[in-house]
Amino acid sequence: MKSKVPASPVRYYQLVGFRSQELELRKLLTNDGRKVVAGNVFETGHSVRVVEEICNLRKEMGLPSLPPTTLVHLDSLKEVRVLMKKTGVSEVVSE
Amino acid sequence: MFLGCIAPLRYPGIERSAWAVMRRLGVKIHQIEGFSCCPAPGLFKPLNEKTWLVLGARNLSLASERGYGIMTVCNGCQTTLSEVSRILKADRELKEEINEFLSSIGRRYDKDVTVRHCIDLLYDDVGVARIKKTVKNSLTGLRVAIHYGCHYLLEAKETGKNFKKLEVAERLVEATGADVIEYTENMTCCGAGEGIKSGAPGVALNVASQKIKSIAQARVDCIVVICSFCLLQLDRSQVQIENFSRKFQIPVLHYLQLLHLALDSVPAAMLGFKSHSIPPEKILSRT
Numbered sequence: 001m002k003s004k005v006p007a008s009p010v011r012y013y014q015l016v017g018f019r020s021q022e023l024e025l026r027k028l029l030t031n032d033g034r035k036v037v038a039g040n041v042f043e044t045g046h047s048v049r050v051v052e053e054i055c056n057l058r059k060e061m062g063l064p065s066l067p068p069t070t071l072v073h074l075d076s077l078k079e080v081r082v083l084m085k086k087t088g089v090s091e092v093v094s095e
Numbered sequence: 096m097f098l099g100c101i102a103p104l105r106y107p108g109i110e111r112s113a114w115a116v117m118r119r120l121g122v123k124i125h126q127i128e129g130f131s132c133c134p135a136p137g138l139f140k141p142l143n144e145k146t147w148l149v150l151g152a153r154n155l156s157l158a159s160e161r162g163y164g165i166m167t168v169c170n171g172c173q174t175t176l177s178e179v180s181r182i183l184k185a186d187r188e189l190k191e192e193i194n195e196f197l198s199s200i201g202r203r204y205d206k207d208v209t210v211r212h213c214i215d216l217l218y219d220d221v222g223v224a225r226i227k228k229t230v231k232n233s234l235t236g237l238r239v240a241i242h243y244g245c246h247y248l249l250e251a252k253e254t255g256k257n258f259k260k261l262e263v264a265e266r267l268v269e270a271t272g273a274d275v276i277e278y279t280e281n282m283t284c285c286g287a288g289e290g291i292k293s294g295a296p297g298v299a300l301n302v303a304s305q306k307i308k309s310i311a312q313a314r315v316d317c318i319v320v321i322c323s324f325c326l327l328q329l330d331r332s333q334v335q336i337e338n339f340s341r342k343f344q345i346p347v348l349h350y351l352q353l354l355h356l357a358l359d360s361v362p363a364a365m366l367g368f369k370s371h372s373i374p375p376e377k378i379l380s381r382t
Contacts, residue, residue, distance in 0.1 A: 087149050
């Protein structure tokens with residue numbers, strides 16, 4: 001017998017757990033949140049913003065205040081921006 | 096080592112522990128400069144798959160040109176980088192198309208890169224027996240709930256592992272001397288992935304709440320995750336839940352932090368718990 005999908009997408013999500021690709025829940029999502037994150041990546045190369053307290057904590061722990069990524073290497077950030085422009089996502093972000 | 100976004104910018108304890116643990120176990124890891132976001136699979140893939148492939152391939156090319164493999168500390172990064180690597184390996188035409196984009200920044204992705212999750216590297220290459228032998232500060236009596244996270248389970252499923260009987264994290268946690276405690280919703284999602292956290296935050300919190308309730312019933316001392324994003328979700332959600340319903344206060348830490356604590360008598364400050372929302376008091380008493 002074919003198993004029934006529960007009416008509530010939340011419950012369905014909990015039941016299937018790991019099978020997130022098959023979520024009914026996906027239908028609830030819009031691109032708004034995704035655009036914000038993509039905008040962050042365009043600006044810094046990362047999905048989350050730099051926070052001063054974390055930079056200080058990194059220093060306390062003997063790490064550089066910023067990781068040696070696109071945050072420090074601006075030529076690398078430039079590369080990311082070029083690729084985002086060329087693939088068209090930067091236009092979606094600025095909509 | 097590929098750190099992604101959440102580990103270095105929200106939970107630097109994971110990064111600090113990764114360096115310490117790998118050095119202690121004799122695994123050579125290198126820092127590659129200029130990485131970006133992996134990019135996040137649940138966000139970028141639905142938005143623009145080509146961007147997802149191209150940015151992923153750029154990250155892979157940085158490791159490839161140095162002849163390195165990649166080790167990840169986050170399930171999302173693992174999924175993106177291993178999937179992009181697999182897709183481009185299987186589709187030459189697409190790889191050429193992606194390389195066209197990369198040529199505009201003077202890069203090329205030719206030599207395939209192996210992408211491995213840190214817990215697979217620890218389990219398969221270092222081995223549980225060697226970890227057990229190296230433990231100096233046994234975490235005996237610490238009750239741990241394990242959360243794998245969707246992307247790890249999905250990849251395990253796709254690569255033919257029996258994902259319902261996974262024992263990688265269980266054996267690795269036991270190697271530290273801690274006890275693995277079972278709970279009913281151990282295979283469910285943290286609620287954050289696939290863009291749920293940014294797209295439907297209420298739903299994300301609801302899912303996390305169900306999971307945390309189930310863990311609380313098992314009366315554990317902490318939750319151990321293998322993904323930075325799951326850590327963020329299960330840690331921060333408890334504060335949000337507390338604001339309108341119940342106080343859980345279950346500390347959440349990455350496996351690398353737990354292992355760091357077990358391998359050395361490490362000062363608490365070096366584990367980076369300052370950035371965690373739930374103070375891990377029972378764990379700090381072991382430092």
